[in-house]
Amino acid sequence: MYRKFLRLTKSLTVSFEKVVNFLTTQEHNPLYFHGALPLYIFWFLIFSGILLWMYYIPTLDRAWSSVNYISALPVPGDPVNEAAGIPYGAVVRGIHRWGAAGMMITTILHMLRVYFTDRHRSWRWLPWVTGVALLAFVLFVGLTGYLLVWDARAYYIVVATQRLLEAVPVAGAALSRFLVGGDGITDYTLTRFLFFHVGGAVLIFLLVWMHFIRLKQPVATPSRATNFMVLGFILVAAGTLPAINITRELLQKYAADPRIAAQALYVASDAPAQIGTLVDTIRYDAWYMFPYWLVQNVGVTWTWLILGGATLLLCVAPFYPKDRRANIAEVIEAKCTGCTFCSQDCPFEAITMVDRAPGSKFKQIAVVQAARCSECGICVGACPFQAIELPELHSKTLEADLLDLVKKGA
Amino acid sequence: MSDAKKTIIGFVCERSLPLEYMLDGGKALLDDPDTKVVIVPCSGMVKPTFLETALAKGADATFVCGCAIGDCHYRTGNLMIRERLEGKRSPKLRKTTDRRKVGMFFVTMKDRTAFLAALAEFKAGLDARPAQEE
Ligand code: HEM
Ligand code: SF4
Ligand code: SF4
Numbered sequence: 225m226y227r228k229f230l231r232l233t234k235s236l237t238v239s240f241e242k243v244v245n246f247l248t249t250q251e252h253n254p255l256y257f258h259g260a261l262p263l264y265i266f267w268f269l270i271f272s273g274i275l276l277w278m279y280y281i282p283t284l285d286r287a288w289s290s291v292n293y294i295s296a297l298p299v300p301g302d303p304v305n306e307a308a309g310i311p312y313g314a315v316v317r318g319i320h321r322w323g324a325a326g327m328m329i330t331t332i333l334h335m336l337r338v339y340f341t342d343r344h345r346s347w348r349w350l351p352w353v354t355g356v357a358l359l360a361f362v363l364f365v366g367l368t369g370y371l372l373v374w375d376a377r378a379y380y381i382v383v384a385t386q387r388l389l390e391a392v393p394v395a396g397a398a399l400s401r402f403l404v405g406g407d408g409i410t411d412y413t414l415t416r417f418l419f420f421h422v423g424g425a426v427l428i429f430l431l432v433w434m435h436f437i438r439l440k441q442p443v444a445t446p447s448r449a450t451n452f453m454v455l456g457f458i459l460v461a462a463g464t465l466p467a468i469n470i471t472r473e474l475l476q477k478y479a480a481d482p483r484i485a486a487q488a489l490y491v492a493s494d495a496p497a498q499i500g501t502l503v504d505t506i507r508y509d510a511w512y513m514f515p516y517w518l519v520q521n522v523g524v525t526w527t528w529l530i531l532g533g534a535t536l537l538l539c540v541a542p543f544y545p546k547d548r549r550a551n552i553a554e555v556i557e558a559k560c561t562g563c564t565f566c567s568q569d570c571p572f573e574a575i576t577m578v579d580r581a582p583g584s585k586f587k588q589i590a591v592v593q594a595a596r597c598s599e600c601g602i603c604v605g606a607c608p609f610q611a612i613e614l615p616e617l618h619s620k621t622l623e624a625d626l627l628d629l630v631k632k633g634a
Numbered sequence: 635m636s637d638a639k640k641t642i643i644g645f646v647c648e649r650s651l652p653l654e655y656m657l658d659g660g661k662a663l664l665d666d667p668d669t670k671v672v673i674v675p676c677s678g679m680v681k682p683t684f685l686e687t688a689l690a691k692g693a694d695a696t697f698v699c700g701c702a703i704g705d706c707h708y709r710t711g712n713l714m715i716r717e718r719l720e721g722k723r724s725p726k727l728r729k730t731t732d733r734r735k736v737g738m739f740f741v742t743m744k745d746r747t748a749f750l751a752a753l754a755e756f757k758a759g760l761d762a763r764p765a766q767e768e
Binding site for chain 1: 670711742
C-alpha cells in the first residue's frame with residue numbers, strides 16, 4: 225500500500241517535472257535544484273539581516289521604533305516619520321521578510337520532492353533526519369524574527385508560547401521563564417530574542433554541514449538561470465510590497481497620501497506591543513504562524529500532540545518500508561590497488577580508504593560501510609581494476625549477458 | 635537509410651525508462667527489435683569497457699541511457715558516466731573507440747517517446763556515415 229503510494233507520488237512528480245524540462249531543459253530545471261534553493265535564499269537573509277541588525281535596538285521601548293526607523297516611509301507632516309528612515313530600508317526589510325517566506329516554501333518543496341521521489345529512505349536517513357531538524361530551525365528562526373518587531377502580534381506570540389511551554393510537564397514553568405529571561409518581560413527578553421534569532425541562524429549553517437556529511441558533491445548552487453529568477457522574485461516582491469510598520473491609525477490619518485494608500489493591503493506589522501494588552505485577532509503568516517493558529521483553534525494540548533506527532537512521523541519515515549538489502553558493494557581484496565577512484569565517486573560517502581598492513585604491495589584498500597551503501601554500482605563503474613562488485617550483479621555476469629545479446633542480434 | 639539489420643546494445647538504468655512496458659519477452663525493445671538492452675541499477679555502473687566489448691564483439695553501436703541530468707536517483711551516476719564517455723573522468727573510453735557509435739541518452743521514466751525518437755536519430759546517423767575504417 226505504502227510502497228504503491230510512494231510509486232504514485234514519484235510518477236506524478238516526474239510527470240510534472242517533464243513539463244518543466246520541456247520549457248527549461250534538464251540542465252536548468254529549477255525543480256532539480258530543490259535543495260540548493262533554500263540555501264541560496266539563505267544568503268539573502270544573512271546579508272539583509274546584517275543590515276537590519278546594524279540599526280536594531282533590542283529594548284522594550286525602542287525595538288518597534290528602531291524597526292520603524294529602518295523602514296519608515298517618509299510621511300509628510302508627521303513629526304516622527306517625515307523624511308525619516310534609511311534609504312531603501314523598507315526594501316531591505318522586505319528582502320528579509322520575503323526571503324524568509326521563500327526559504328520556508330522552498331524548504332518544504334525540497335522536503336516534499338525528496339519524499340515524493342523516494343529519496344528519503346534507508347541509507348539516506350542522516351540527510352533526512354538533519355533535514356527535519358533544519359525545518360524546525362527554519363521555523364524557529366522565522367518565528368523569533370517576528371518577535372523582534374515587538375508589535376502587538378509579537379506580544380501575542382510570546383504569551384501563546386508561554387502558555388505552550390507552561391503545559392510541558394515538570395519543566396514547564398522553568399521553560400517559560402527561560403523564554404523571556406525571568407519572571408516577566410523586560411529589556412533582557414528582547415536581547416534574548418535577538419540571540420535566539422541570530423544564534424538559530426548560525427545553527428542552521430551547522431545543520432546544513434551535517435546535512436551534507438553523507439552526500440558527495442551536494443548540488444548546493446542552483447543554475448544561473450534559476451538564481452536570476454529567484455533574485456527577480458525577491459526583488460520584485462520586496463520592491464512592490466516592502467515591509468513597513470504602518471499602524472491602523474497612521475493608515476487612517478494619511479489615507480490620502482498615495483504612498484501610504486499603496487501599502488494598505490500589506491500592513492506588515494502592527495502597532496507597538498502593549499504589555500498586558502492582548503490583541504484578539506492576529507494576522508497569520510501561513511508559513512510561520514500555523515502553530516499559533518493551532519493554539520488559538522484547538523488548544524495547547526492538541527497543538528503539542530499535533531506538532532510532536534508530525535515530528536515523530538517525519539523522523540521515522542526513512543526507516544519504512546524496509547528494503548531487502550542484499551546487493552551491497554564488496555571489495556575483492558587481492559585486486560584492489562588502493563587507487564581511491566571508487567571512494568571519490570561513491571555518491572553517499574560509503575567507501576573509505578584504509579591503510580594496509582606495512583609491507584603490502586599496495587598502501588591502501590577500499591572498505592565499504594554497508595549501512596551507507598545504496599547498491600547503485602557507481603563504484604563498479606569507477607574501478608579500473610574490477611576490484612569492487614555488486615554481489616547480485618557481478619560485472620562478469622553483465623559482460624556475459626552482453627555477449628549473449630550481441631550473438632543473438634548478429 | 636539502409637535496411638540492413640543492426641545490432642545495438644544499450645545499457646539502460648532501470649529507473650530511467652519504464653522498461654517493464656518496453657521489452658519483448660527477452661531483452662529486445664518492442665519498438666525497435668534491433669536494440670537489445672542490458673539493465674543496470676544506475677547508468678553510473680556502466681564501465682566504458684562494457685561499451686568497447688560490445689563494439690569489439692560485433693555490435694554496430696552501443697549506448698548508455700540514464701536518468702535526466704539533475705535527477706539521478708543515486709544523485710551523481712549519470713554525471714559520472716557522461717564525464718567518462720566525454721573523456722573527462724577515469725576510467726575513459728579507449729582513444730581508438732569510434733565515438734560515433736557510442737550514444738548517451740538521459741531521460742525520465744515519462745520520456746519513452748522522446749527516447750525512442752532520439753534512438754532513431756542515433757541509428758539514422760550511423761547509416762548516414764561513410765563506411766568506417768576499422
Ligand atoms: C535549510 C533547509 C535545507 C537545505 C539548505 C537543504 C539542502 C540540501 C541540499 C543542497 C541537498 C543536496 C541535494 C543533492 O545534491 O542531491 C540536500 C539533500 C537532501 N535533503 Fe535537504 N535541505 C534542507 C532541508 C531539508 C529538509 C527539511 C529535509 C527533509 C526533512 C531534507 C532532506 C534531504 C534529503 C533526504 C536529502 C538527500 C537527497 C538525495 O540523497 O538525493 N532537507 N538538501
Ligand atoms: S554501490 Fe558503491 S558507489 Fe554505490 S553507494 Fe554502494 S559503495 Fe557507494
Ligand atoms: S577503485 Fe577499485 S582498485 Fe581503486 S580503490 Fe576502489 S576498489 Fe580499489
